Amino acid sequence: MKKYQKLIISLLCDGLGYVSFIFPPFDFIWAPLSAYFMTKLYKGKEGRVAAVITFVEEALPFFDVIPTFSLMWLYTYVLKPEKKTTIKA
Template structure:
């Protein structure tokens, strides 16, 4: 899957997290689903850690404003790739 598609899916998943502002019980459904999607979009140890963070963030009502999926995209494709480039040189 391309970086662009993953970014679009990440933004959509973050937007789905905002549904709980209108319909609070949605968190009970969305928290485990978001964790599962996070592990599928982002592989490895980072994806598993992000899944736990996503689950907790979606389960707690105050933290829903954090765009976890989009932040993970930036970490994976912007910040982490810069670190690898610096180390390889």
């Protein structure tokens, strides 16, 4: 999946998180789903850690304003330090 496709999906997932302001019981459905989607969008240890954070953020009241998916995209494609490769002689 291309990085800008992930950005669009991340923005949509963050938008779905705001539904609970209108319909609070939506968090019971969205919290586990958002954690699952996070692990599918972002692989590895970072994705699993982000999934736990997303689950907690969506499950707790009044924390839904944090755009967790978008922040993870920013971390992955803008802020994350690149892995250095070393060449042995």
